[in-house]
Amino acid sequence: MSGTLYGLGVGPGDPDLITLKAHGVLQRVPVIAYPAPDEGDSLARAIAARHLPGNQTEIVIRTPMVPGAFPAHDVYDKYALEIATHLDAGRDVAVLCEGDPFLYGSFMYIFVRFVGDHRVQVVPGVSSIVACAAAAGAPLVSRNQVLTVVPATLDEGDLEQRIAGSAATAVMKLGRHASKVRDVITRLGRIDDAWYVEHASMESERVLPLADFTGESAPYFSMILVRQSEGEAGC
Amino acid sequence: MSGTLYGLGVGPGDPDLITLKAHGVLQRVPVIAYPAPDEGDSLARAIAARHLPGNQTEIVIRTPMVPGAFPAHDVYDKYALEIATHLDAGRDVAVLCEGDPFLYGSFMYIFVRFVGDHRVQVVPGVSSIVACAAAAGAPLVSRNQVLTVVPATLDEGDLEQRIAGSAATAVMKLGRHASKVRDVITRLGRIDDAWYVEHASMESERVLPLADFTGESAPYFSMILVRQSEGEAGC
Numbered sequence: 001m002s003g004t005l006y007g008l009g010v011g012p013g014d015p016d017l018i019t020l021k022a023h024g025v026l027q028r029v030p031v032i033a034y035p036a037p038d039e040g041d042s043l044a045r046a047i048a049a050r051h052l053p054g055n056q057t058e059i060v061i062r063t064p065m066v067p068g069a070f071p072a073h074d075v076y077d078k079y080a081l082e083i084a085t086h087l088d089a090g091r092d093v094a095v096l097c098e099g100d101p102f103l104y105g106s107f108m109y110i111f112v113r114f115v116g117d118h119r120v121q122v123v124p125g126v127s128s129i130v131a132c133a134a135a136a137g138a139p140l141v142s143r144n145q146v147l148t149v150v151p152a153t154l155d156e157g158d159l160e161q162r163i164a165g166s167a168a169t170a171v172m173k174l175g176r177h178a179s180k181v182r183d184v185i186t187r188l189g190r191i192d193d194a195w196y197v198e199h200a201s202m203e204s205e206r207v208l209p210l211a212d213f214t215g216e217s218a219p220y221f222s223m224i225l226v227r228q229s230e231g232e233a234g235c
Numbered sequence: 236m237s238g239t240l241y242g243l244g245v246g247p248g249d250p251d252l253i254t255l256k257a258h259g260v261l262q263r264v265p266v267i268a269y270p271a272p273d274e275g276d277s278l279a280r281a282i283a284a285r286h287l288p289g290n291q292t293e294i295v296i297r298t299p300m301v302p303g304a305f306p307a308h309d310v311y312d313k314y315a316l317e318i319a320t321h322l323d324a325g326r327d328v329a330v331l332c333e334g335d336p337f338l339y340g341s342f343m344y345i346f347v348r349f350v351g352d353h354r355v356q357v358v359p360g361v362s363s364i365v366a367c368a369a370a371a372g373a374p375l376v377s378r379n380q381v382l383t384v385v386p387a388t389l390d391e392g393d394l395e396q397r398i399a400g401s402a403a404t405a406v407m408k409l410g411r412h413a414s415k416v417r418d419v420i421t422r423l424g425r426i427d428d429a430w431y432v433e434h435a436s437m438e439s440e441r442v443l444p445l446a447d448f449t450g451e452s453a454p455y456f457s458m459i460l461v462r463q464s465e466g467e468a469g470c
Contacts, residue, residue, distance in 0.1 A: 009365070016256035019246065019361060023255060100365040101374075103382070108374035115372055122369035124361050124436075126254060130244070130335040134357035137350060139336075139343035144386040144408070146397070147338070151379040162381070173379070201359075 003087040005114050006094040007101035009125015010047045013202035013221075017126045018051060025094050025123060026051045031086045033059035033079070034096040035106050043221075044096035059083065059093075063106065073109075080113040087118055100125040104172065128200055129170045132223045135207050136195035140168040140227055152177035152224075160184050168227040174218035181224050182210060193229050198222040238322040240349050241329040242336035244360015245282045248437035248456075252361045253286060260329050260358060261286045266321045268294035268314070269331040270341050278456075279331035294318065294328075298341065308344075315348040322353055335360040339407065363435055364405045367458045370442050371430040375403040375462055387412035387459075395419050403462040409453035416459050417445055428464050433457040 006025050011017035018026075026032070026048055036042035042060065061079050063072050086093050101107040101122050114120050129149060133140050141147045145167035150159065152174045163169045163185065171181050178196075185194050194210035199221050210224060241260050246252035253261075261267070261283055271277035277295065296314050298307055321328050336342040336357050349355050364384060368375050376382045380402035385394065387409045398404045398420065406416050413431075420429050429445035434456050445459060 007369075009361075011254065012359070014256065016259070017254050017359065019252050019254055020258060021249065021251035024251070100361075100368075102368040103365060103375055104377060104380075106377075108377055111372075111374060120372065122372065124247070124252065124365040124369040126244070126335075126359050126361055127365060130338060130359040130362060133335075133337040134242075134359040137346075137355065137357065139346060140338055141384070142339060142341075142343055144388050145339075146386070146389075147384040148401075149376070149382040149384075151381070153379050154381075166383075 001090055002118060003090050003092040004119040004121055005083065005087060005110075006092065007107045007111060007120070007122040008094045008096050009100040009123055010044055010096050010098060011126040012099055012128040012131035012200050013043075013047060015047055015050045017131065017201055018047070019123065019125065022123045022125065023051050027053055029056065029092040029094045031057040031059065031091050031093040032096060033061055033083060033093060035061045035063065038062055038064055042096075044098045047098065048096050057086070061106075061110075076109045076113065080110060083110070083114075084118075087114075097125065099127045103127050103129075128221070128223065131200040132170065132195075132197040132225055135197050135200045135205055136225055138195055138225055138227055140170075140225070152181050156180060156184055160188060163190070163226055164188055168225070171224040171226070173220070174222050174224065175220070176217040178213075178218040178222075178224070179216045182213065185210060185224070185226055190226050194224060194226040196222065196224055236325055237353060238325050238327040239354040239356055240318065240322060240345075241327065242342045242346060242355070242357040243329045243331050244335040244358055245279055245331050245333065246361040247334055247363040247366035247435050248278075248282060250282055250285045252366065252436055253282070254358065254360065257358045257360065258286050262288055264291065264327045264329040266292040266294065266326050266328040267331060268296055268318060268328060270296045270298065273297055273299055277331075279333045282333065283331050292321070296341075296345075311344045311348065315345060318345070318349075319353075322349075332360065334362045338362050338364075363456070363458065366435040367405070367430075367432040367460055370432050370435045370440055371460055373430055373460055373462055375405075375460070380463075387416050391415060391419055395423060398425070398461055399423055403460070406459040406461070408455070409457050409459060410455070411452040413448075413453040413457075413459070414451045417448065420445060420459070420461055425461050429459060429461040431457065431459055
């Protein structure tokens, strides 16, 4: 019988923010696979490290992160072939995903190559969005409010409109757009209800009121959260 | 020394979708509290049940769910007083929250009554949004895409605009608005990229392509997900 492909959310960074279910899968699968940059370590594997029983076959999915070259279809085709060899031999394979597999993860490129003709099971995980909110002590939305998750790459007008039209907004992929995002939020008069969070739930976690964040750019694992004030939230 | 108040995400329904961290807190706190309807059982407690060591003091936070009466500030004031008695006596208290504490949970009404003058720690959880996506096998967003979470109570025009302007949308709190939401998605030509999910990750889980969902209304724990097709996602 063919093996099962798991898309395994390992959570935002703290190894204890993995689910019991993902932990159980990690303990029993003979093969794990995980994304990694062209050079350097895999964050997903680092998160899972403490939970691995050892002696598993490991597939390192190295993909070029050059803008425009992603997603690299030929690269995913090659890794899919390697994963398929294990599945067809009856071995379960778990693909480790930072946060949740279906939220801004690269797992979808593996997923679409197997769904339909293999057994695929996705184990949802704690996303970086809720981890950032927890780190900042910032309740995001309640009742009939709108939450929007946007990339910082949107142009200023679009960004402004979406933040203005949402009770809470999570702005991802700050990079060199961080100061632009801060300017938009300042202009909207919401700087005092915004936080900057870096490496949420990790040892290097850093949380600042956005007003105190003066950087021009920000690392990959960072986020800005804007929410309405507690008065407006009806607290 | 005063105790710590935990906002504990217990995940979307499957008891195995709780984190190791939340599990550890549940095992050691002397007092747990959880929301429950005016009459009937607490879902949050049911999710956590298997992980409780027994012999804990339990505070049932019963709140009126009558529209307009929520949030009931006097009710939260009363429970906050009860929780404070334990904290001030040095006992940690964990408030159980379905999904994540800061995403559409009632924990924020407890949170604002303690933050600042008590130690409060929020343990993020797996939200129902990613659990629904996992159940439907529907990757939500990748790269520079926008995700919007909206309540079904928005008027048709607003709903249409937000769904049209997002790569993926999660529509919550369907209730008697379910057929309206389906009509809007049909009009946008996106019915074939939409799912209806009920009780994600629970034994009673039900997943349907939205085109096959013909109900006028839907239960409280249900959601409609719309996403772009895989071609558009660049898969």
